[in-house]
Amino acid sequence: MSNQAIAMPRKTRGPWAVAFAKLATDRAAVASLAVFLLIVLACLSAPLYAKWAGTDPFASTLDAVIQIDGVDVPVMEQSTEGLGLGYTPIGPTWRLGNYFLGADSQGRDVMARMLYGGLSSLLISGAATIFTLIIGTLAGLIAGYFGGITDTVLSRFLDVLWAFPIYLLAISLSIVTIAQGISIGPIEIESGSLWLPVIIIGIVYVPYVARPIRGQVLSLRHSEFVFAAINLGVPGWRILWRDILPNITTTLIVFVPLMMALNMLTESALSFLSIGVQPPAASWGTIIQDGQALLYTRPLVALVPGLAIAVSVMVLNVFGDGLRDALDPRSKVRLGRD
Amino acid sequence: MIYAILRRFGQMLFVMFGISVIVFLIFFATPGADPAARIAGRNASPEVLEAVRHSFGFDQPLYVQYVKMMEKIFVTGDLTSFVNRGWRVVPAVMDSIPVTLSLVFGAAILWVVVSIIIGIVAAATRGSWLDKLLMALGLLGISMPVYWLGEVMNLITQSRYHDNWAFSWVPPLGYKNFSDDPKGWFLTLVIPWITLAILYIGIYGRVLRAAIIESMQEDYIRTARAKGLSETRILLRHALRTSLIAFVTLFGLDFGALVGGSALLTEVVFGLHGIGKLTYDALQNLDLPMIMATVMYASMFVVIANAVVDFVYILLDPRLRTS
């Protein structure tokens, strides 16, 4: 049914067109997608914003002085808390391009860092999602299709990997790679690289994708049309490519927004723990971490990135639900936590 | 039924072994740096490095190293931290476990009770504004990063509204031992419990609602109606009871993971010195021996918790007992 619509052009509406039409009528899903794209666009404009604002969001700028309504205001002002010792970064100026959300404890423009941070978070989550989907699908395909020993070994391994609590696994992997990076043969990744969180988060969620895919492939493997193909002498890899893979694409597509949402939460948690994105680079998680010390005096620094994460995750979820309802309403794929 | 439980138990042991091997491989066999240097920390003198090498058996084959590691973590418990010189890691981990358990069990009870209520109400009022509101709140709950929510709670209860009648009872951040000060123990945990629970109430309410609604379409519900039972009884005794199975399965998956994830973050934010906070501090200092121990113990707890939940599942669903 569905794979025929992909392989041969049809005059009647194929399942993709039907699904698209259904999705288009789901107002919540469409609105969520719009919000998400807005967020992405805003973050992509981070370098432009920083340039326009004239700030460097990565350098410590404790002596900076900015102009508000013509008056010179130092970015770090005399603290009025407690004994009046030390400095407090200024609060929000509510002027775009001019420390809109105020400064953090290093004197950096929080708004600019937010945009750059969003970019990091989105990039890492997206890349990790792709990584997980590729590796997870491969594992699921191989285990489900070839069965036997291959399946047993792979499944046991996936079971153990999955039983390992996600954050603990991520912590373990991070701690041995963060300090020195990875060098396996020709692959060299430095310690500050954003690839490290991508790979770590990617690996950690592989069983999340591999196991349902394996289940689907297994039942497809025993379906009549595959049985017919095998009897006709079609080689294994061709069956995988032409018969099995197209039938799992809807599951994979539904996974994308849901996994991105999960990954954003995981990445921000790891960054908050200082084992994700490393300074001076920013991600929403690191900004919350920065904001911890300033929580009672300049709460916006910690509040805004969290809000941003919450909104992003929410809209990704709503869109993912809508996508699933349009493509595959009987699917059991749902957002879980950790 | 005994057979099913025994089989699950065997699986649990296998998984524990598997995890210990993975932990071992990650810490001892990741290419890139000398494992001794990692364990001994930065600025370790050559003698210390040599001592570490010997004690962990880096000059010997991998399986010997594995055995030595397991020995140190579980049997002799004389794994020592090099960052805080000589601090014996395993007892520290053991001391922190009650704190984590207090947090996790209290939050779990709160989240299970509230989410069951929400799930039932949402399913019973399906389609109404109440249902939609509950589901939207649930969605919000699972979208917020837990540590951020904790910070927000702190901001409200410790700072902005602390003098308000609503929150003046909230004690400063930290943990009080149950044996020393039960009331204090309870008060310090209330806000963390609520924080953790909010996250899960969201998903669980949604899951239960979906499971109940699905159950209500089943044939046996039609039979129950034909019997002349009231809708309430049908909902609670037939649909809910069968839906609880899905609920428990999910609970099992999440409760264990809670320890390694959200609980860890919650402890950090609220200053509770459980196994999570211990891990966090060790992370800041790159104290590998401590992290190895916390990761191992926490993972083992998770695996055991998952197995226990499966045992409960076998007890709940009669169809599993005889298979």
Next chain:
Amino acid sequence: MILSVRDLRVSFRTNDGLVRAIDGVSFDLEESEILGVVGESGSGKTVSLLAVMGLITDPNAIIEGSIRYKGRELVGLPARELRRLRGNEIAMIFQDPMTALTPVYTIGWQIAEQIRAHQNISKSKAMARVEELLAEVNFPNPHEAMSRYPHQLSGGMRQRAVIAMALSCNPALLVADEPTTALDVTVQAGILDLVRKLRATHKSAVVFITHDMGVVSELADRVMVMYAGRVVERGSRMELFSDPRHPYTRALLGSIPPLTGEKPRRLPAIPGSPPSLLRLPQGCAFGPRCPVQYEPCVSGKPDLGASTHAAACFRVAQA
């Protein structure tokens, strides 16, 4: 008279329009009588009995007409009153025994639940009654069977348990919706025997829905044939099988392989398929497939008439 249905009409509002599932069904049922209701899928046989039970929960359903149980009007009766009757005086069993029972409770518990929902007796008394009921439906070891879960029983046993449950409060009316369709033939014979025996001992009237003419010929006292939401023929078993009047009934009977006489090369099938309930023909619904359709059939719908052996067919009315 136990049941008296007059001009029952059930429609459903759907996205594609109004679906007339039942379009004017009338029939009577006497005490201890077995009425066989025959028809294809979509003929409305199940929906009409669901309406009698008050089990149509679809908010888009419109139910009109009259259903009188022991003289009492059921259409429009408040839910609470209907609940008192359901399971107590009017019981229903369904087609698929495999999914009819709640998987997490023992069959003893489930049967006792029905008893205690309608009668104020203690748990132990209820359980004793359960054991009696299970013995009545030929469970070999009723006491042991009581603590079994549904998944531990075969399909036939589950259906017996369902029957025991339905009879637990001694209903005056039992509705059985294709109870043997999902079972194999040998088990089916046992269930039919059971229904006959129970009619004798419990004196319940039975409405037996099926698409199997063989079952009808064995079990029913009177027969009602339905097509596209209407009754097309009604009569006693003898009348229907010896003198089928409606072309549809004749076609149904004609498609059964004969036991004696010449073996047909092909079993005659009814050409075409039942009409969509969204777009029923203006005239007789069976018309397009009927071998003897003529002009009146296209423009008007034939009436069933009031006689005991009646057929809704213009050809018959004119004879």
